[in-house]
Amino acid sequence: MRASLPKREPEILARWAEMDLFGRLREEAAGREKFILHDGPPYANGHLHFGHALNKILKDVINRSQQMLGRDANYVPGWDCHGLPIEWKIEEKYRAEGRDKNEVPIVEFRRECREFAEHWIDVQRAEFKRLGVIGNWDDPYTTMSYPAEAAIVRELGKFVQNGGLYKGYKPVMWSVVEQTALAEAEIEYHDHTSTFIDTKFPVAVASDPALAGAAIVIWTTTPWTIPGNRGVMYGRDIDYAVIEVLSVAEDSAARPGERLVVAAELAESFAANVGVITYRAGATLKGAALDGTVCHHPLRGLGFTHDVPLLHGDHITTDQGTGFVHNAPGHGAEDYEAALAFGLEVPQTVGPDGRYYDHVPAFAGVHVFKADGPVVDALRESGNLLRSGRLTHSYPHSWRSKAPLIYRNTPQWFIGMEINGLRDKALAAIDDTRWVPDSGRNRIRAMIADRPDWCVSRQRAWGVPITVFVHKETGEILRDPAVTERIAAAVEAEGADVWFEADPARFLGEDYAVGDYEQVMDILDVWFDSGSTHAFVLEERSDLQSPASLYLEGTDQHRGWFHSSLLESCGTRGRAPYEAVLTHGFLLDESGHKMSKSSGNAASPQDVTESLGADILRQWVVSADYTMDLRIGPELLNRQVDLYRRLRNTLRYLIGSLDGFDESERVAAAEMPELERWVLHRLWALDRMVRRCSAEFDFHALFSALHNFCTVELSAFYFDIRKDSLYCDRADSPRRRAARTVLDELYSCLTAWLAPILCFTAEEAWLQRNPGNDSSVHLRLFPEVPEIWRDDTLAEKWDRIRRLRRVVTGALERERAEKRIGSSLEAHPTVHVAPDYAAALAGVDLAEIAITSGATLSTDPAPADAFALDEVLGVAVRPGRAEGGKCGRCWMVLADVGADPAHPELCGRCADAVAALPAEAAAG
Numbered sequence: 041m042r043a044s045l046p047k048r049e050p051e052i053l054a055r056w057a058e059m060d061l062f063g064r065l066r067e068e069a070a071g072r073e074k075f076i077l078h079d080g081p082p083y084a085n086g087h088l089h090f091g092h093a094l095n096k097i098l099k100d101v102i103n104r105s106q107q108m109l110g111r112d113a114n115y116v117p118g119w120d121c122h123g124l125p126i127e128w129k130i131e132e133k134y135r136a137e138g139r140d141k142n143e144v145p146i147v148e149f150r151r152e153c154r155e156f157a158e159h160w161i162d163v164q165r166a167e168f169k170r171l172g173v174i175g176n177w178d179d180p181y182t183t184m185s186y187p188a189e190a191a192i193v194r195e196l197g198k199f200v201q202n203g204g205l206y207k208g209y210k211p212v213m214w215s216v217v218e219q220t221a222l223a224e225a226e227i228e229y230h231d232h233t234s235t236f237i238d239t240k241f242p243v244a245v246a247s248d249p250a251l252a253g254a255a256i257v258i259w260t261t262t263p264w265t266i267p268g269n270r271g272v273m274y275g276r277d278i279d280y281a282v283i284e285v286l287s288v289a290e291d292s293a294a295r296p297g298e299r300l301v302v303a304a305e306l307a308e309s310f311a312a313n314v315g316v317i318t319y320r321a322g323a324t325l326k327g328a329a330l331d332g333t334v335c336h337h338p339l340r341g342l343g344f345t346h347d348v349p350l351l352h353g354d355h356i357t358t359d360q361g362t363g364f365v366h367n368a369p370g371h372g373a374e375d376y377e378a379a380l381a382f383g384l385e386v387p388q389t390v391g392p393d394g395r396y397y398d399h400v401p402a403f404a405g406v407h408v409f410k411a412d413g414p415v416v417d418a419l420r421e422s423g424n425l426l427r428s429g430r431l432t433h434s435y436p437h438s439w440r441s442k443a444p445l446i447y448r449n450t451p452q453w454f455i456g457m458e459i460n461g462l463r464d465k466a467l468a469a470i471d472d473t474r475w476v477p478d479s480g481r482n483r484i485r486a487m488i489a490d491r492p493d494w495c496v497s498r499q500r501a502w503g504v505p506i507t508v509f510v511h512k513e514t515g516e517i518l519r520d521p522a523v524t525e526r527i528a529a530a531v532e533a534e535g536a537d538v539w540f541e542a543d544p545a546r547f548l549g550e551d552y553a554v555g556d557y558e559q560v561m562d563i564l565d566v567w568f569d570s571g572s573t574h575a576f577v578l579e580e581r582s583d584l585q586s587p588a589s590l591y592l593e594g595t596d597q598h599r600g601w602f603h604s605s606l607l608e609s610c611g612t613r614g615r616a617p618y619e620a621v622l623t624h625g626f627l628l629d630e631s632g633h634k635m636s637k638s639s640g641n642a643a644s645p646q647d648v649t650e651s652l653g654a655d656i657l658r659q660w661v662v663s664a665d666y667t668m669d670l671r672i673g674p675e676l677l678n679r680q681v682d683l684y685r686r687l688r689n690t691l692r693y694l695i696g697s698l699d700g701f702d703e704s705e706r707v708a709a710a711e712m713p714e715l716e717r718w719v720l721h722r723l724w725a726l727d728r729m730v731r732r733c734s735a736e737f738d739f740h741a742l743f744s745a746l747h748n749f750c751t752v753e754l755s756a757f758y759f760d761i762r763k764d765s766l767y768c769d770r771a772d773s774p775r776r777r778a779a780r781t782v783l784d785e786l787y788s789c790l791t792a793w794l795a796p797i798l799c800f801t802a803e804e805a806w807l808q809r810n811p812g813n814d815s816s817v818h819l820r821l822f823p824e825v826p827e828i829w830r831d832d833t834l835a836e837k838w839d840r841i842r843r844l845r846r847v848v849t850g851a852l853e854r855e856r857a858e859k860r861i862g863s864s865l866e867a868h869p870t871v872h873v874a875p876d877y878a879a880a881l882a883g884v885d886l887a888e889i890a891i892t893s894g895a896t897l898s899t900d901p902a903p904a905d906a907f908a909l910d911e912v913l914g915v916a917v918r919p920g921r922a923e924g925g926k927c928g929r930c931w932m933v934l935a936d937v938g939a940d941p942a943h944p945e946l947c948g949r950c951a952d953a954v955a956a957l958p959a960e961a962a963a964g
């Protein structure tokens with residue numbers, strides 16, 4: 041146990057590979073109850089960061105401990121391979137080479153994406169293995185393998201057949217830079233400076249005479265959506281005021297005499313904002329009275345001749361603006377819902393590249409990022425603009441390109457939450473699942489309860505295609521299981537590229553004419569891929585099973601993988617693909633800042649394994665409460681090194697003290713001294729804790745208990761006391777044999793209990809005493825601890841003794857500090873206790889416990905100057921010096937030193953021990 045971890049760990053890994061430890065574990069566990077932790081696939085696009093390390097180490101600790109609890113913990117790691125980040129990398133490369141992506145055949149582009157993912161799978165696999173993570177690395181799953189792509193096609197086919205998949209037109213969060221719809225998980229919010237406007241919608245049809253000739257005023261921060269306007273929303277219970285402008289500031293766009301309608305409580309601030317100096321307040325109307333009013337579009341003169349009805353909306357407030365909100369159904373989720381409810385047209389206004397379509401009057405071809413200026417100018421020229429300005433607010437952006445996003449009305453494919461009762465099934469499945477911590481249940485429940493339909497289409501290239509045909513005339517999806525199966529079989533044999541390459545007649549067969557059908561060329565949301573892993577991993581592999589025992593990822597996956605897996609499985613199987621879901625927090629740096637790859641404050645796990653060793657990282661994972669956010673940094677890792685060293689020293693001490701241990705030395709528990717029986721009781725209690733914590737994944741509590749046991753109860757107490765016996769007693773003394781028996785049990789338990797956490801160190805310690813090509817601590821189970829080791833009465837007694845010892849130790853420390861004694865063996869303290877306390881200490885050798893040459897227990901009242909500790913009541917210690925000579929072997933100060941003339945420098949015990957040694961050892 042000498043060499044450093046960075047050097048030893050790769051040697052141990054090589055040994056595991058050579059002995060095929062993973063295969064051996066499967067053999068050993070054949071027939072046992074399975075524990076299947078289904079791996080959430082990381083994305084194959086870069087080196088591992090600490091988030092990966094935390095996630096995979098935690099999984100490994102769980103798998104290894106479940107295996108040692110007696111289950112078959114078969115772990116198949118996987119990778120998520122399709123999707124935008126990889127496409128983006130290849131596109132970046134093309135740009136650097138001056139190539140135009142649109143001129144590269146899609147199959148060639150997809151091939152480059154595949155090679156990119158393959159490269160990073162190899163890199164990440166090596167990095168995961170280096171962390172000690174054991175699993176089926178030779179045969180992992182990937183979402184881009186042909187069988188996986190085929191399984192995904194079949195899963196989508198199930199939604200096609202059961203009617204769960206539909207084509208809709210819907211505004212979706214759209215990136216005009218990446219030219220694709222984005223999933224919620226791909227959106228981040230940043231400050232953005234927008235143009236805002238107050239603009240008039242002249243009343244054309246008045247529902248109340250007071251509105252005739254007036255104009256409704258709206259406020260918006262997206263002037264570019266005005267060409268898409270189809271309505272104006274009001275609040276039913278809001279009071280609206282019709283105000284007549286009397287006088288205006290010089291630079292105001294308002295005109296004296298015009299009548300404007302705004303929320304009554306906002307009238308004054310509104311007037312000030314638009315430069316109206318004085319106005320006359322006219323009629324006040326409840327919002328409900330506006331029902332039936334129709335306005336002109338403010339750009340009617342430019343060709344926007346449609347009616348703009350006033351509609352009520354429950355979401356309208358008077359928090360800001362004018363109390364009216366303009367509705368552009370293609371550019372907002374709430375606008376869209378309202379448009380559906382009121383039967384408004386949902387216009388196609390903006391193309392995928394962010395430019396207005398050619399049919400849009402006045403602005404055809406203008407990019408929406410540059411449209412605010414032209415729209416504001418046109419509104420000003422129309423006489424309907426009251427004010428414009430700039431404001432900074434939180435706005436959605438693409439996580440990848442960081443470009444602002446827009447809502448855009450697009451044809452998309454959806455899985456309907458209300459079709460076949462998907463939402464209700466998912467909510468019921470959440471209730472049937474164990475969530476660790478329990479707060480995860482409400483988190484995902486709220487998301488499922490409120491989420492819109494699942495948009496599963498992407499207008500990209502690198503993914504599994506939406507393998508669907510649509511009838512050109514009827515718009516109906518072709519629902520024919522035979523067609524789906526022909527597609528799936530082709531994908532299984534040739535990969536999903538076949539969808540883009542092959543003649544569609546190959547899929548349609550003889551029953552359908554190619555000319556009648558449109559082949560969909562969108563690809564699937566990657567969350568559908570990873571949401572289907574349960575189908576092509578858990579169900580397809582004969583050595584796994586579904587549902588999984590456990591899914592384990594960061595808390596963000598309530599929105600991601602847990603969520604998509606739940607919907608996919610509930611939509612096709614009516615249940616969750618997991619029995620339990622465990623989440624861990626995110627990483628923070630030492631000062632508590634969020635760590636991320638892009639912010640540059642992250643060193644890598646590879647740096648730590650090279651400098652300190654993977655066991656340090658593994659220990660770091662379990663040393664904190666992973667359900668909270670975890671901090672990492674150089675200081676914290678150094679602290680882990682200190683903690684680690686104490687555990688390593690405990691193991692090293694055990695190995696050293698057990699040198700030459702022979703089974704014939706073993707002593708039955710009943711014949712051991714109380715001190716040894718107390719240690720066995722502690723092992724019994726810890727065994728219960730290890731099993732409970734392992735089952736509940738509470739490794740933080742487990743690690744704290746083990747560390748505390750090693751440092752406080754063993755090193756500072758038990759080992760300290762028994763050092764004398766181990767070095768100085770005769771080899772055949774019952775006390776020494778009992779101690780060695782207990783050390784052997786400690787070694788057996790600690791190497792096993794630490795193995796899931798410190799997988800390298802425990803193995804190294806195990807091999808020291810159990811060499812052999814087939815030997816590994818990881819092939820063991822947690823040792824069976826006999827129930828007879830339990831002794832609660834003894835435990836209580838020895839708790840009391842340990843408290844008493846603290847007082848004695850304190851007294852001796854003071855003596856040493858004041859130079860009245862050198863070592864504790866020069867002391868002979870008198871310990872004053874109450875009579876009932878003394879009775880409880882019956883049979884205890886106080887000097888042995890206190891590591892002194894003698895000790896006297898007294899029930900006399902303690903003198904006033906006796907040493908005492910506030911926290912230990914009823915115990916006081918009077919120090920004193922031991923009388924006699926100092927033994928040259930055990931250093932005790934005893935009366936019988938020199939009693940044996942053959943050994944004038946030794947005490948009686950040591951003279952006897954030396955005499956019992958074999959001749960050559962004695963000479964040595």
Ligand SMILES: [Zn+2]
Pocket residue numbers: 768927928929930931932946947948949950951
């Ligand atoms: Zn001695």
